[in-house]
Amino acid sequence: MPAEPIGSGAPEGSPAAHPPFFFIHVMKAAGTTFRSHLQANFPNGGVYPDVQRDIDVEESERTTFNPNSLKPTLQAMLLSYVLVEQLLSVAPERRKEIRAYAGHFPYVVTEQLGLDLVTLTTLRHPVARTLSYLRMNKRLDPFRDASLDEIYDHAENFEMFIHNHQTKVFSITEADHVVCVMDTIAIDDSRLALAKENLAKVDVVGLAERFDGFLDEVHRRYGLVIGDVPDGNVGEGDWPVSDALRRRIEEDNRADMELYEFACELVAERAHA
DSSP states (O other): OOOOOOTTTOTTTTTTGGGEEEEEOOOTSSSSHHHHHHHHSOOOTOSSSSSSSSHHHHHHHHHHHTTTTOOHHHHHHHHHTHHHHHHHHOOOOHTTTOOOEEEEEOOOOOTTOOOOOOEEEEEOOOOHHHHHHHHHHTTTTGGSSSOHHHTTOOOHHIIIIITTHHHHHHHHHGGOOSSSTTTTOOOOOHHHHHHHHHHHHSSEEGGGHHHHHHHHHHHHHOOOOOOOOOOOSOOOOOOOOOOOHHHHHHHHHHHHHHHHHHHHHHHHHTTTO
């Protein structure tokens, strides 16, 4: 059963007794499934973005490019899930309703919001995350007949969604003035160090490969009710993956490999604390 709705007496130990949650959704790291858990705990517009409260379909149709010819409502919802300015400009009266934020947002927005938040995230091994992203693209018209290697070589997608993407999520700064987390950011040693520093600030860090452990922790610490929800947006398939492609992913994403190792160490240390 879902947790107490917004406006309840917020019994001690219930999710409503805590500050709002902010889930930094790293793409292809079990985040869609976790968002479903949040929606089950906070219905009726309690999770941002909400299709009824936070999107303007007509405005989206009029002002945005829709390369995959998505349905207007879905296109508008996806934009609200990534646009930093839209998140930061949510009206105060709407903020009072929101009990959880979830989106493909950089870590820095949790500081820009100026709110007391419980921050959550999950990371995934860079090879597995990238392969899941490539398989997801096989469902889209431009790539249905392409090999995974050919999709990986698509320069624009590579920079937006693959190239040290997890490090980018946690190393973008306010000074970068990004529109969204898909903006191109050059990753160097200082960015990697900042990503580690910021990841260590997140209240609950999980691993997609140990997703049940992440769910157990958010339930134990914050009372989130973990029920049966379907796995969301799973990019799987039987398309062949060469050893050469796996090696390329590792070599091209060395910062992400190191950040993931750091995340594993962080999760292990916290488990034994």
